[in-house]
Amino acid sequence: MLPLVLDQVSFAVNGRTLIDRVSMEIAEGPRTIILGPNGAGKSVLMRLCHGLLMPTAGTVEWRGARNGRERQAMVFQRPVMLRRSALANIAYGLKLAGISPREREMRARDVLEAVGLANIAGRPARVLSGGEQQRVALARAWALGPEVLFLDEPTANLDPGATRDVETLIGQIRAGGTKIVMTTHNLGQARRLGDEILFLSQGRLVERAPVEGFFTKPASAEAEAFIRGELPWK
């Protein structure tokens, strides 16, 4: 379904512009990190890409073959667990994707196994730890076999141990051939998990660069200030 092409996309609520004329293309391959300070519009931009929000101006268009909602998935900052078991949470996503009951169960078990949570399959999802919940959320998205996975600050609420687990899992999903698009305001994470950076400031796409170039030689003053602010020792 990739590439995803945004053309002069704006999004405004009550006259306040949150995304301001963003044009970009997200292509197959590199892990794309949407980076920027709080309030830059990262989450809004991601929701526009995923189709949860409609732009107030401009167009969002999937240009590849085999399009459709089921080819993309999203994981949110706060995992939303349904009041049922971890396994049933994953099966629920598969059910909405139109998978038969027998295959649902099988695929849900397989994916829980793959993310190392087979032992908690029967536990009620809402009483799992935050890290486990986020991994179940990732497993639920991954089970759908998406071509693109959007991740909105997936580790913002997690402790370092759980963050490491989630990052490992993201690597696993990526190794399976899924394109990763992720927002973060954590520079270390952007470096670890990203191949290219889309730097957002005040709703505008200020800079787009490969990870290494971005951190060593940011082209824009905003990006430079952001990096300096986050890494004051540099």
Added chain:
Amino acid sequence: MGEILIALGEAGRLIVGAEAALVEIVLLSLRVSLTAVLIACAFGLPLGAAIAVGRFWGRRPLIVIVNALMGLPPVVVGLFVYLMLSRAGPLGQFGILFTPAAMVIAQTILILPIVAALSRQVIEDAWQEYREQLRSLGAGAMTSALTLLWDTRFSLVTIVLAGFGRAAAEVGAVIIVGGNIDGVTRVMTTAIALETSKGDLPLALGLGIILLTLILALNAAAYWVKEGAQRRYG
């Protein structure tokens, strides 16, 4: 004071001895109010979910109206149903005035708004949390509503019981449309009203004690179910 104590003792004897007249009244009360609750839930819960999830014209006025209807005075409902069912009324041909069926209709009208309004509130709160995730997984309005009904099931139990409590405790509507006919439409509340005015305190007190105990036991059960489930399912 002595008279009251004697009446209390007599009431206890009636309850312990499971006096036939008393049992009959209690059973009819339960039959009428439980049927009314069942019907009210069959319509009220889906209605509550639809208003919570739906985006349609006139939604806000509808919420206000349903909320306001929670305060319907039972005698007014009784009067309305009486007019509908009386010989000259539009539904007079069915000849169900002064039957338990008429009482079920009146109580259903009385508690339907309670079930709909309270469930709407609970489901809308859950919807705030679930909305993006469900939409991301491709759930339409119908699927979302059903998912939310299931996921809020423990809170909905409390609402159903609130409806039952209201139905079992009201006297104004059933006395008008039922007529308090001995052995046919006499329920706990109408019997209490009648026996008190006749001065037969033991039966009135006995029924009062049973009514209170019943409501208390049901609410205790609901509380424990909800607490236990919340601990277990989060």
